[in-house]
Structure formats: structure tokens, C-alpha cells
Amino acid sequence: MEDSPDAGRIIQDHRNLHNWTNKSVGDNDDELPLYMKFNDGHRLSIAAYSVLLVFSAVANMTVLVLLVKRKRVQPSRINTMLMHLAIADLMVTFLIMPLEIVWAYTVQWLAGDAMCRIMSFFRTFGLYLSSFILCCLSIDRYYAVMKPLQLVNLDRRERLMILGAWIGAAICSAPQIYIFHLEHHPAITWYWQCVSFNIFPNTYYELAYNIFVLMAMYALPLVVVLFSYSSILLEIFRRTRNPGYADGVTRSSLAFLGRAKIRTLKMTIIIVLVFFVCWTPYQVMCIWYWYDGVTALKVDARIQKVLLQIEVYQVST
Structure with a gap:
């Protein structure tokens, strides 16, 4: 079986097993489909994730030490x-990053069924947690500016929000343990992969789960961030332009609000743009795949991988 002329355009990924049934029992192992062999897509993943791993580890460890x-x-x-x-x-x-590096190198899954389920859980847990903590930050700033008179039991509310973020991330990631499992190729019995085959009764159930992931990991956090910081910015503008408010404060307070307005505007633009720019392209790619998988699979594999790596990079920095 020779690679088709469009093989370079179809996603060349070890987890893209949509055409397992295209491989007959009599095929030679040396003639495996491109996505089941180590290819340029895997090399790109290994190189990109290796660089991101080093950079992200140094940056986040430094930030964590400084914060402590x-x-x-x-x-x-x-x-x-x-x-x-x-x-x-x-x-x-x-x-996630070491997993992606090793998985790209081995192509097939070699760590057993239990590890397949565990790592599938953690592949989404960190992403959910990062999004939910970002929501906590936005909500905390919203209450600090919009409802200053309700700033009671702050430490308790902070602990509850953080605990809720961790528990929420665990609950949202839990289905991964059930969905992903180890399965061998129907014809090439030595080829094992960590997949989600034969779990959903039909495509509608799978689509419903994918929409849930999209909403919980991307859409909901984006709405919370946009609402919180937009409200904060509008409130600061209102206070600085309200004559009644200005009569009761000093010039230094107004100057402080002016500086706060600029800082908040910058923070709002940066947070929203980074989140939107880094997350949206890959999410759009996912929606496209759900709507028209055949056409979406023709997008260059390198583009699809880069979009995923940009999203992971944003989460890890």
C-alpha cells in the first residue's frame, strides 16, 4: 500500500486512526500507512515540545519561587x-509535554491500559485547571473593584474558589479515564494505541462530549474574563468621570485611579488577546473537524500541530 498523493496534507499523527479499517490483514508491516510510522510530523512535535519544555520549566519555576x-x-x-x-x-x-515527546517518538502506545487512562486524565486536567484559575483571578478582581463592600471573609472565599477550580478540573477530566483505553489494530495485532474507539454509542454522544469540553475549557473562561475585566474597566472610567465621585476624593486618589485605569486596560488587552489568540485557532480547527472531518483532515498536518502547540504553550507560560 503506497501513500496517497495527499498523505503530506492529511494529519500525520500516531493518534489519528480514523482509517484503521483501510489496512487489510495481508498487508506487509513495511507498508504501514504514514500515520502509523515515524514521520516528519513526529519530528516536528518532538522538536517543538522539547523547546517548549525547557523554556516553560525555567520560566514557571522562576515565577513560582518568586511568588513563594x-x-x-x-x-x-x-x-x-x-x-x-x-x-x-x-x-x-x-x-503533557514529556508525554507528547515520548508518544511521538514511539508512535504507538507502549505504557499499558492503566497508564493510557491516567495520562489521558492528566492531559486535560492541567488545561482545565489553568483556565479555571484564570477565572478565579478575574472574579477576584471583579469583586475587589465592583463590590468593595462585599470584601468580607476574603481568605475563605479565596480558598473556596481555588478548591473549586481543582475539584472542577478533576470532575471535567474524569470522563477521560473511561473514554480512552488501549486497543490494538484489527489487522496489525502488534500495533497498540491509546484511543477512544467504541466508547460512544453514536457520533452525537461524541459531539456532545466535545462541545462540553469546548465550553468548559475555552468558552466559559473566555466569557468570565471578558465580562470581569470589561466591567472593571467601565467602572474605573465611570468613577474618574463622575463629578459627584470626584468631589469626595483627593487629587492623589484620582491620579491613582487614572494609573489604575491604564494598568487595567493593559492587563485586559493582554489577558484577553493572549487567551483568544492562543486558544481560538485550535478550537476552531476542532469545531471544523466535528462539522466536516473529511475536509478538516486535509489541512496540513504541520499547521494542526502548531496550533495545538501554541495552545499548550499559552497554558504553560
């Missing part, structure tokens, strides 16, 4: 949440 030192000197809710965000990033760095 700062927390000892001047404890604050923001520092605590940023510490948990750094921990979530490090989980992506030291769990």
Missing part, C-alpha cells in the same frame, strides 16, 4: 492564585 518568597513577605490573594496558576502550568509542562 513574595508570599512570605507580603501575603495576598493575587499571589496565592498566581502560585496555583504556576502550579497548573508546571503540570502541563512536566506531564
